[in-house]
Amino acid sequence: MKKAFSNLMKAISEGKFVYTGELEPHRSIDLSEVESWARTLKEAGIVAANVTDNPRSDSAISSMVASYLIQRNTGLETIYQLRTADRNRLALLSDVLGGAALGLRNILALTGDHTRIGTTPSSKPVFDLDSTGLIALIHKLVYEGKDLDGNELKGPRPEINVGAAANPNMDPLEIEILKLERKAEAGADFFQTQVVFDVEVARRFLREIEHIKVPTLVGIFPPRSYGQAEFFDKYVPGVRVPKEFMEAFARFRTIEDKQKRSEKINEYNVEYFSNFIREVKKERACAGIHIMAVGYPEVIKPLMESVK
């Protein structure tokens, strides 16, 4: 039987519809801005927030350290993202044990982007394990007290819930379903999805994975500008932003007064995504929403209030 160690997994296992957020620490030792975002998320009622690990292979402060400091200084539970792109199985084991000793209770196991496409393309990529291998490693540590080679831990076992990424935009979707069945077999406790704008894409996906029986949080990204929406539409693999959404943002772009423009964008995001949330909430496989409003924390509270 799987155990719930974190507040996130406890809330999910109690049948609550949960919201998670996303925090992206910079290439800096200063976490004050990220911590202020974390406080806003906590006040809004977010149960836990992901702390990214070098997204797009752009180097930044250690996600373990940032996860720990944010959790300690703000009281918001964190989901420590861990990529296998930069660490072999020795380093991953050290980091998982280190994170658990610091009181981190969630890890999101990621393969990570290739190092060639980020800020340090000259670095040597690792990929000793992939995300599925890391899930298997964490599961074995938590439930058997052993690593993948069978070496035993000393003392208590780490208390960690492991999450995995899912991509409803994958084409063909069958590849993703087979992969998620495999991730569930490896021991994934929860899934968080890539950004979805189209409610039909989310619903179809949730129905297709219902048999896997892993609680799934659907990822959304309320954009704060036309540029951000366009970025998703054009450059994020498989993500399609509906036409009426892009048209609305194009209209907002013509509003000269900056504050009025922001107000309109906030209103539109709240209306669009609250409708989206109401729809996907009806699906059995949907355990909550993962709101990836990086650097845009003020939209979260009104959004969550409108779907209460």
Added chain:
Amino acid sequence: MIITREKPLQEILGFLQPYKKVLVVGCDGCVQPPRSLRESERMASLIELARSSSGNPIQISATTVSRQCCAEGLQNQLKVEGYEALLSMACGVGVQVMNSVFPSLPTFPAQNTLFIGYETKREGEMFENCRACGECMLGETGGICPVARCAKGLMNGPCGGCVEGKCEVPVEIRNWKGEVVQTLKNDCAWYLIYQRLKELNRLDLFRKLRLPKNWGIAGYPRRL
């Protein structure tokens, strides 16, 4: 020079378990120790014996070709009609070329490729498709190697960077001065594996959970 070591018989029997008519194909090329007609016939007899004693009889034949790494040669020399699967005695390169030349049949590896020595002459474009990692998984991946052909060498791909079947990592073709003359998008190895296994009606192999590989075997510099 290419050095291989025979896979354990149990692993080979596992690959061939669903098939009743199989052809073992040797390679007279550079594989050492020799994996030609004599070795292919010995392999066929072992498989035949094991299968008949387990109550799952098989019709198995053996043959050989001059080099499995030459697609044109394979097309001219090898007749595969009437078979359900092929077992290659060659290195990982041979298995992959066989799979691409005879797409209607799965080709399984009978060897673990341990080492590929180099040559000093280059006559044309070369494609790397075997890293001689010593633990050949081509039998589970539709004869497409994720170790050599996935930029991340993933065991459970494709990763989130696969878009429309292409890899997120661009391939830069450089001239002798080291300048980039062309940028290409590689095929995603795991997308190819998915398509190939679907074609062979073996998505059960795609779905299989693969734990991390034993890289201890592939440590370098190697000496044999």
